[in-house]
Amino acid sequence: PVVWRMVRQYAPLWHAPTGPPWAFGTAQSFVAAAERPVLADPEASAAGLAVLLRRYLEGFGPASVADMAQFTTAPRRLVREAVRTLEEGLVRLEGADGTVLYDVPGAPLPDAETPAPPRLLAMWDSVLLAYADRSRIIPPAYRGHVIRVNGDTLPALLVDGYVAGVWRPVGDGIEVSAFHPLPAGAWEGLAAEASALGGFLTVRDPLVYRRYDHWWAKGFPAVETRVLPAG
Known part of the structure; x- marks a missing residue:
């Protein structure tokens, strides 16, 4: 093994x-793999990292060098060098704390007040792992409940763009556990998500994540748990 x-x-x-x-x-x-990578070619490695960083920004920008290093697990020195090669083709922004952020030209940049609809994120969803500062998505008080000590990143629900609880498929639907009280509109949005998710899972694995039920057995600080119809 x-x-x-x-x-x-x-x-x-x-x-x-x-x-x-x-x-x-x-x-x-x-x-x-169809083609064996050349592991000892620094130029090929640098070019590959540059491609990876641009793809990352296409999905998760704006982001900082620290964010890119966190997501790719590449050393920050190499990330900075790759960003320098890409910089002419990137948009440079400034975060709320003055941190330099990069993005691809033409990427959507919604206003801060743009509503974020409720969402059910998969286990290990890249959105939860894409940034060095995960408080952008996960409130610090909830991080330990969503990202467990062994690295398991549980399926989470987003409300107003922030993690608000966890979910899992159960026999009669999608069980949603909210860590704080949610308004009726949020529950309606989550119900729509659960219905769509049920249809997706039906032809795959309706009880996906059941091997991680032990985390639920340990308990969560849920203020309300509902089983929403799936499909």
Whole structure:
């Protein structure tokens, strides 16, 4: 088992779906990469990092060098060098605390007062992991309940753009546990999300994440829990 963990960590392998699109069973499946990466070529590595950072900004910008380093796990020195090669093609902004932020030209930049509809985020959703300062999404009081000590990042619900609780599929719907009281409009939005999610999971794994039920057994500081109809 130890050898296999090392092989799948460092060998040129791709994680392959085992069923319909976006379906990964408990038995992991891998295939050999079509083209072996050149690991000892610093120029190729730098070019690859630049491509990765631009793709990251397309999905999660505006973001700082610290954010990019957090998401890619690349050293900040290398991230700064890659940003310098990209800078002419990036938009430079200033965060609320004066931090330099980068984004791609033409990316949407909603006004701070733009409503953020309720959302159900998947486990390990990239939005929860995309920034060095995760308080942009996760209130500090809730972080330990969503990102567990072993790194498990639980499926979360967003209300007004911030994590407000956790969710999981159960036998008769989507169980939503809110960490603070939610208005009726938020519950209506979450119900719509649950209905759409149920249809998505039906042909895949209706009880996805059940192997993580032990976190629910340990309890959450939920002020209200509802089971919303799925599908």
